[in-house]
Amino acid sequence: MKILNPIILSFILLLLMACKQKQQDENFNPATAKRIVSVSKQITEMLFALGKGKDIVACDLTSSYPDSAKLLPKVGYHRLLSTEGIVSMRPDVVVYSPNIGPATVIPQLQQVGIRCKEFFESNTLDSAQLLLTALANYFGVKGVADSLNKQLQQQMQTVYAAQKQCTDTPKVMVIQFGQANNVFFVMSGRNGPADAMIRLAVGKPAVYQAKGASQLSAEAIATANPDVVIVTDFGFDKLGGVEGVKKLPGVALTNAAKNNRIYRFNEHDIVYFGPRSAENILLLMKLLHPNIHATLP
Structure with a gap:
């Protein structure tokens, strides 16, 4: 009896597994x-x-x-x-x-x-x-997405109207605590969702020149000199509040610290966009511009 070469046998087994997976995928209905x-x-x-x-x-x-x-x-x-x-x-x-x-x-x-x-x-x-x-x-729920997207677009009209009430454009820095590496780092200034939300809230991301997310640079934070510092919830709570945030490298030297414009913000409200984004942008805008008046429909 002829014994198949192990390499050929392995290839056949992989081919059979691939065929089985393809058949399963063809029969799969994600809606269920x-x-x-x-x-x-x-x-x-x-x-x-x-x-x-x-x-x-x-x-x-x-x-x-x-x-x-x-x-x-x-x-x-x-x-x-x-x-x-x-x-x-x-x-x-x-x-x-x-x-x-x-x-x-x-x-x-x-x-x-x-x-x-x-x-x-x-x-x-x-x-x-x-x-x-x-x-x-x-x-299989396209109608739900259509409704949510329509609602978001309507709510964004309130955001756009509120933008016209803003009279300045403060520099904003977002500091996050990275739970994977157990370090604080500057999330803003990377042209990501946080920067886009800051701009929609009529702020401008503070220019942070230090590279990488391994640790905070006191010199870079002081040089950036943000008017407002946003710290995401986990890191803010870990530090015990505003006074703890001021002890981070360079923060005490910023206008944000001197004017007590350091705020807690939920991470899931600023690191990505979604159905609640109009609500989150408006909340951020009210922190940057306390005198505006706007309520979502």
Whole structure:
């Protein structure tokens, strides 16, 4: 009896597995998925907004909105995901954005037959609406996304009207505590969602010249001299409030510290865009411009 070469045998097995996976994917209807694992905080919030929160069985550590997401089992930080943790949740599908890690996690999940669906990265108000629609199309709830996007567009008219009440453009710095590396770093000035929200709130991102996110530079923060410092919730609470923030390198030398314009802001309200963005931008605008008067419809 002729014995097949191990390499050829392995190839045949992989081919059979690929065919089986393809057949499973063709038969899969995402609208019926009852065990979803989401490893993107932005996607997690959007799934809840689309009415799919009841079908999420686990998420990553950064998925913190709504409060129901905090109660879900966690499968690791989104850049340090646990393959074993995800597998143990027996998901129908894992949904994710391109910025997850490690790079091996998705191939490992696919190798054991777990269906994974990547959605594009969204860093602007417009692309967030496209992402919401893409998620809704995939899970069969397009009408819900259409309604949410229409509501957001209507609410943004209130934001645009409020912008006209602003009389100055303060320099703003956003400081975040990175839970993965256990360090504070400046999130703003990177041309990301936080900068876009600052501009929509009629502020301007303070120019921070230090490179990298490994640690804060006292000299760079003092040189940037922001009028307002925003600290995301976890870091603000860790420091014990405004006086603790002033002890961070260089912060005490800024106009923000001298004028007590240091504020706490929920991380999930400023690091990505979503259905609540008009509300979040208006909240930020009222911190930057306390005299404006605006209420969402």
